[in-house]
Amino acid sequence: MRPVWLFLIAALAMLCTASPARADCFDDAAAYHRVNPLVLRAIAWQESHDHGDAVHSNADGSIDYGLMQINSIHLPVLANYGITSRTLMDPCKNLYIAAWHLRHQINRFGNTWQAVGAYHSTTPALRDQYARQIIAILRRWMLLPGQH
Template sequence: MSRFIVALYLILCGAIFFRAIIPYEAEREIAPEQRHEVQQRIKVAERERVPVPPLFGQVADEFSLQPEILNAIADHESGNNPWALNIEGRSVYPDSREAALAIIEKNQGRSYDVGLMQVNSYWIRKFGLTPAEALEPEGNLRLGAWILRYCLDRYGYNWRAIGAYHTGSPSNLPGRARAYAVKVMKKYNTLIEMSGRSGK
């Protein structure tokens, strides 16, 4: 019995020490200047707005990405439907921006993904954005590109970063993260071949 108590004590001490060294949300801490930068990127002036297809190239340049990787994620996540939603695992495809916003309003308090890049409500709240701002194709693409750049900078240009875009971290649901990355990279490779460019 005493061995069991000692073992339990050691496990509890280890868990407390681990949590003290590595806070639960450590890898998602966003500095105030990063929050401000993202908000400014989302609120693009009307004169700077361009149609969505050319915007992939523009946003890719802004974040030092290839447009093919943004296209691959948008295609996989939403089928390039700017009003696509996912409410706690249930995909919904409204016919208009207004219909999409009405569904979001009805499901406030739940986890949801919005737009071309299926940005999760966690990030929308994290950056102090409204659902309307995050749903706009231009803003949604920039927000998705920021999240992807964040993942690439943290995990490297590999499947772990692509998987983290979907699950938040490659260690969170690793099987799901890897499967997501495989599907996205397959689309990416196809787009790279079509463009006649070699991948990074």
């Protein structure tokens, strides 16, 4: 997979359908954690179709919360910072936590598609499939070269 060199700054003009307040949260969270805001937007679309109130129960008993579908397996670590499942239902806070999680994956895998895929899973097959899904979203939005 190619590095996440991605995106021109001009592409920011083509922001998704987020409201101005949410747009600020995407950009602010991305800037704070030094991750690509367009990748965050694509993850939000993949995870919840931009629904901040999304909750999903998984077959393994875990629960995904909010806009970026933060999994309950992260709650013990997040609790050290005073973050609860209720906190995860605030779209802006959820975005900051997602950007933090993505930053951890970038620190681990480098600025690569593997890091983007690891947002979802570090299992190689699941990681790579997820990265392909994010790439496909960005291509549909005409933010990446390739087939549309």
